[in-house]
Amino acid sequence: MEDVLTGVGPRLKALRQARGLTLAELAGETSLTTSTLSRLENGKLRPTLEQLLPLARAHGVPLDDLVAAPPTGDPRIHLRPVRRHGLTVVPLTRRPGGVQAYKVVYPPAGRTPAQELRTHDGYEWFYVLNGRVRFVLADREFELGPGEAAEFDTRLPHWIGSADSQPAELLTLFGPQGERVHL
Numbered sequence: 001m002e003d004v005l006t007g008v009g010p011r012l013k014a015l016r017q018a019r020g021l022t023l024a025e026l027a028g029e030t031s032l033t034t035s036t037l038s039r040l041e042n043g044k045l046r047p048t049l050e051q052l053l054p055l056a057r058a059h060g061v062p063l064d065d066l067v068a069a070p071p072t073g074d075p076r077i078h079l080r081p082v083r084r085h086g087l088t089v090v091p092l093t094r095r096p097g098g099v100q101a102y103k104v105v106y107p108p109a110g111r112t113p114a115q116e117l118r119t120h121d122g123y124e125w126f127y128v129l130n131g132r133v134r135f136v137l138a139d140r141e142f143e144l145g146p147g148e149a150a151e152f153d154t155r156l157p158h159w160i161g162s163a164d165s166q167p168a169e170l171l172t173l174f175g176p177q178g179e180r181v182h183l
Contacts (some may be wrong), residue, residue, distance in 0.1 A: 005046055007068055013041040015059045015066075030054040092171075099175045106133070106161050106168040117157035123175045125151040126160070131168030134161050 016026050016037075023034040023041075030037075032051060039045035040055075047066075056063045081090045092101035104126075117136060126133075127149040135142045136159040137152055143163050144150060152158060154174075162168040 005067075006043060008047050008052075008066055009041045009043040011066055011068065012037075012055060015061065016041070019059065026055075026058060029058040099173050102172045102174070103129075104170045104172050106131070106170070108165045108167055109134070109162045110165075115159050115161070117159050119157050120154050121176060122154040123151065124154050124172060125149065125174075126170045126172045129169040129171055131166050132163035133168045133170065134163040135159075 016023070021029075023037045026032075026037055027034045031054060036045065036051065040047055040051065052063060052066050056066055059066075079090050079092070081088050083089075086107055088105040090103040090105075092103060093099075115136070128144050128146050130146055133144045135144060135150060136157075138156050138158070142150065160170070
């Protein structure tokens, strides 16, 4: 902690000098006094959040840069696909309730059980990432390709599957209480 705070002053001074500003000019941008800025740069004053936030804003840098925050670690998300009814489903949300997001991979046509229209409570939106999708909604049938989207009340009989010999990949949002997508 002490090393982090000791390094703030020299970083502040280097940023100010790189911008070619005087202490008085920076004071005008931040509402901090020239005395406070000088003491911060020389390490005679411990910086507070109330001082660092306007300095970061004035210099156009993240607060992490002023305090030389360590990297946050591994940002990768390790999603666990689930196989269900011949589909590969990757949950993208982890919280219970509300709208849920999934990536769904439908196998090539003819490799899934016979088409059976289903109903359940909720509202669904899907976006075709890859492949072609056959979408049956009540007594209507649609074929959608990459970049196309659909939304529907899942209380209507429906079925979704690949439209041809290639798998189809969809991004799906499902609202269990009938929430519609808000754009």
